[in-house]
Amino acid sequence: xxxxxxxxxxxxxxxxxxxxxxxxxxxxxxxxxxxxxxxxxxxxxxxxxxxxxxxxxxxxxxxxxxxxxxxxxxxxxxxxxxxxxxxxxxxxxxxxxxxxxxxxxxxxxxxxxxxxxxxxxxxxxxxxxxxxxxxxxxxxxxxxxxxxxxxxxxxxxxxxxxxxxxxxxxxxxxxxxxxxxxxxxxxxxxxxxxxxxxxxxxxxxxxxxxxxxxxxxxxxxxxxxxxxxxxxxxxxxxx
Amino acid sequence: xxxxxxxxxxxxxxxxxxxxxxxxxxxxxxxxxxxxxxxxxxxxxxxxxxxxxxxxxxxxxxxxxxxxxxxxxxxxxxxxxxxxxxxxxxxxxxxxxxxxxxxxxxxxxxxxxxxxxxxxxxxxxxxxxxxxxxxxxxxxxxxxxxxxxxxxxxxxxxxxxxxxxxxxxxxxxxxxxxxxxxxxxxxxxxxxxxxxxxxxxxxxxxxxxxxxxxxxxxxxxxxxxxxxxxxxxxxxxxxxxxxxxxxxxxxxxxxx
Numbered sequence: 001x002x003x004x005x006x007x008x009x010x011x012x013x014x015x016x017x018x019x020x021x022x023x024x025x026x027x028x029x030x031x032x033x034x035x036x037x038x039x040x041x042x043x044x045x046x047x048x049x050x051x052x053x054x055x056x057x058x059x060x061x062x063x064x065x066x067x068x069x070x071x072x073x074x075x076x077x078x079x080x081x082x083x084x085x086x087x088x089x090x091x092x093x094x095x096x097x098x099x100x101x102x103x104x105x106x107x108x109x110x111x112x113x114x115x116x117x118x119x120x121x122x123x124x125x126x127x128x129x130x131x132x133x134x135x136x137x138x139x140x141x142x143x144x145x146x147x148x149x150x151x152x153x154x155x156x157x158x159x160x161x162x163x164x165x166x167x168x169x170x171x172x173x174x175x176x177x178x179x180x181x182x183x184x185x186x187x188x189x190x191x192x193x194x195x196x197x198x199x200x201x202x203x204x205x206x207x208x209x210x211x212x213x214x215x216x217x218x219x220x221x222x223x224x225x226x227x228x229x230x231x232x233x234x235x236x237x238x239x
Numbered sequence: 240x241x242x243x244x245x246x247x248x249x250x251x252x253x254x255x256x257x258x259x260x261x262x263x264x265x266x267x268x269x270x271x272x273x274x275x276x277x278x279x280x281x282x283x284x285x286x287x288x289x290x291x292x293x294x295x296x297x298x299x300x301x302x303x304x305x306x307x308x309x310x311x312x313x314x315x316x317x318x319x320x321x322x323x324x325x326x327x328x329x330x331x332x333x334x335x336x337x338x339x340x341x342x343x344x345x346x347x348x349x350x351x352x353x354x355x356x357x358x359x360x361x362x363x364x365x366x367x368x369x370x371x372x373x374x375x376x377x378x379x380x381x382x383x384x385x386x387x388x389x390x391x392x393x394x395x396x397x398x399x400x401x402x403x404x405x406x407x408x409x410x411x412x413x414x415x416x417x418x419x420x421x422x423x424x425x426x427x428x429x430x431x432x433x434x435x436x437x438x439x440x441x442x443x444x445x446x447x448x449x450x451x452x453x454x455x456x457x458x459x460x461x462x463x464x465x466x467x468x469x470x471x472x473x474x475x476x477x478x479x480x481x482x483x484x485x486x487x488x489x490x491x492x493x494x495x
Contacts, residue, residue, distance in 0.1 A: 094334075094339050094342075094343065095343070097336050097339050098336070098339055098340050098343050100336070101336040101337075101339075101340055101467070102340075102465075102466065102467065105449070105466070105467060105468055105469050108469035109469040109470070109471055185464070190471060193471055194473060194474075195471025195472060195473055196466065196471060196472045196473070196474070196477060197466075197471050198466060199451065199464055199465070199466035199472070199477070200464060200465055200466070201461060201463060201464030201465075202347045202350070202351045202462070202463060202464075203351045203462070204351060204352065204353075204456060204460045204461070204462050205460065205461050205462075206459055206460055206461075207459070207461070207478070207481045207482070207485075210461065210464075210477070210481065211474065211477075211478060214474050214477065215474075218474075
């Protein structure tokens with residue numbers, strides 16, 4: 001079903017019935033892949049995102065080896081069939097390379113990289129179905145996958161996007177709100193350090209709107225964190 | 240590399256004493272100069288310099304087929320090249336993630352701000368103008384994002400649109416200016432030893448744990464943002480950087 005701009009926010013309700021602060025349904029399952037050291041699958045609204053962790057292993061190419069810490073590598077890739085529109089191209093495009101870079105910075109922050117000098121940790125994010133907010137879904141899943149891999153991290157991190165429709169700040173944009181709305185601001189937070197680890201912004205925002213977005217994102221992160229923790233506990237339940 | 244480690248240590252040492260190697264305060268740009276029309280063959284061009292950093296921007300305009308979802312709008316494409324001429328660390332070859340990030344962050348600000356009215360780039364059915372903004376970084380002494388914004392914006396403001404006649408674009412006849420609706424400028428902050436400063440040199444960037452860039456399109460609105468590097472930033476830090484970015488805006492706009 002095609003949504004138009006004037007259907008995005010009607011009487012305080014969004015096109016899928018949510019209010020501005022509501023998240024879409026969010027589910028994460030840890031340990032879904034056999035070969036990867038750690039893995040997780042996120043189903044968030046219509047998004048389906050799979051993350052696999054390899055390493056710590058040998059650095060490739062070798063000359064990049066850091067003798068004081070592990071290198072972190074993130075590959076974000078959208079499957080050619082992930083969108084409801086035309087067939088996509090395989091492999092990372094320019095957008096995906098940029099997302100891989102900023103996602104890498106998140107994990108350089110939270111992984112205890114100094115525990116694994118001369119190694120590389122690979123995080124592979126595969127977007128199987130996309131419906132807005134795939135980078136934050138991928139990073140939220142990757143944090144669970146890292147825990148599943150047993151790689152020591154300072155915190156579980158959560159990503160949420162904020163946006164705007166008719167100057168009302170919304171969280172967790174779906175595809176229509178992302179494409180037709182007045183802004184997209186994906187953010188990844190660590191609740192433990194109370195810090196923003198990823199921040200990007202497009203379209204036009206005032207400072208107050210950005211700050212409102214941050215507040216809503218931090219609140220949403222608390223909800224996501226609970227689900228992340230439960231899924232990990234579920235995975236390691238005895239018996 | 241041992242030299243980098245020494246440079247990093249020196250930069251941190253200065254900053255921990257609340258000063259900088261070149262004597263500036265934390266919220267002070269180096270000298271900025273912007274020269275427009277420096278490549279007359281291009282439809283628009285500029286050289287922006289912040290201290291020793293030099294970035295050329297060239298604008299070329301060509302005919303294009305519009306995107307299927309926006310049939311009545313023109314196109315803007317921003318690309319950047321971190322040429323090996325600019326720094327010993329830059330290598331020739333396919334674009335690096337730094338180069339892609341730079342181009343995309345500049346693209347985001349120009350696009351979001353509405354500085355270029357895409358509807359005015361429409362010619363006729365299936366024919367629109369495509370505006371190519373290419374950034375050539377030729378001397379990298381830090382703060383490439385801010386310098387690239389200045390170069391791109393100045394180049395766009397100097398752009399003359401070729402005449403369109405009988406389905407062809409006449410590159411040697413350029414009667415009209417490209418209309419630019421607002422000035423987009425950007426200020427980037429680096430976090431070094433827990434302190435925030437603007438316009439870092441390349442040596443200071445070695446000591447930086449993270450960067451946040453804010454582009455603005457008027458005195459109260461932001462049109463692009465990007466965080467890079469492993470450091471985390473608190474909401475309070477983001478809040479104050481947004482204020483400080485708007486404070487620097489007047490200076491940057493005066494150079495365009």
